[in-house]
Amino acid sequence: MAQAAAQGVKPEQALAFIGLGLMQKMAGSGQDLPWIWSEAEDGGQADLAALRQRLELTQLALKTGAPLTTAEVSQLLGVRPTSEAVERGGLKARRLSRNVWKLSRLDDTDNRSDDAFRRRF
Structure with a gap:
């Protein structure tokens, strides 16, 4: 040295x-x-352009409040909705009628009231 x-x-x-x-x-x-990163172990490469597009479309759907189809909700949330209301990643998709959904944000106040309810009972 x-x-x-x-x-x-x-x-x-x-x-x-x-x-x-x-x-x-x-x-x-x-x-x-063992310290060399492997894409196979990490789930492969991320498609950042598709991610950005998905995030922008989610923001647009939230801003406009436009009705969405089941396929569109599946694409935005990353999971197919199987019940009347689906919550994922701070978002809530609520079924209005057959194949018509509305996307909204979960409010922090809703989460707090749910937590308070759980704590009491």
């Missing part, structure tokens, strides 16, 4: 080079490296 400092390399940089060399040797030996 003292030689590295004398040659203009900081001790932290020298330690990083040593660690990098060790990782390369281990990878070259064919060992399975």
